[in-house]
Amino acid sequence: MIAVANISDVPNYGKKVVTVSAQEILLVNVKGTVYACENECPHQGSPMSGAVIKEGSISCPRHGYRFSLLDGRCAEHPEYSLKIFPVTVDGDQILIDI
Numbered sequence: 049m050i051a052v053a054n055i056s057d058v059p060n061y062g063k064k065v066v067t068v069s070a071q072e073i074l075l076v077n078v079k080g081t082v083y084a085c086e087n088e089c090p091h092q093g094s095p096m097s098g099a100v101i102k103e104g105s106i107s108c109p110r111h112g113y114r115f116s117l118l119d120g121r122c123a124e125h126p127e128y129s130l131k132i133f134p135v136t137v138d139g140d141q142i143l144i145d146i
């Protein structure tokens with residue numbers, strides 16, 4: 049696992065983009081639970097950093113495809129799925145597994 053940010057960098061319902069191994073990863077905090085996903089929408093590549101966050105899901109700002117933050121699935125368009133990375137919070141550090 050790789051330390052990518054401090055928990056204070058990602059406030060509740062906030063987002064932060066980090067770059068790991070030349071890949072942009074979006075960190076999202078939903079009520080204290082931190083999720084990590086690719087920052088590029090699998091539909092047409094829009095940055096997910098502008099996405100709307102609701103409990104358990106993230107909606108692409110471009111066409112509104114909604115992906116589960118747990119497994120990346122898109123219920124309305126199952127042919128697309130967002131890559132989700134395992135997250136661990138250790139003290140004030142956010143670690144992800146890519």
Ligand code: FES
Binds near residue numbers: 090091092111113
């Ligand atoms: S580019 Fe994300 S839903 Fe179309």
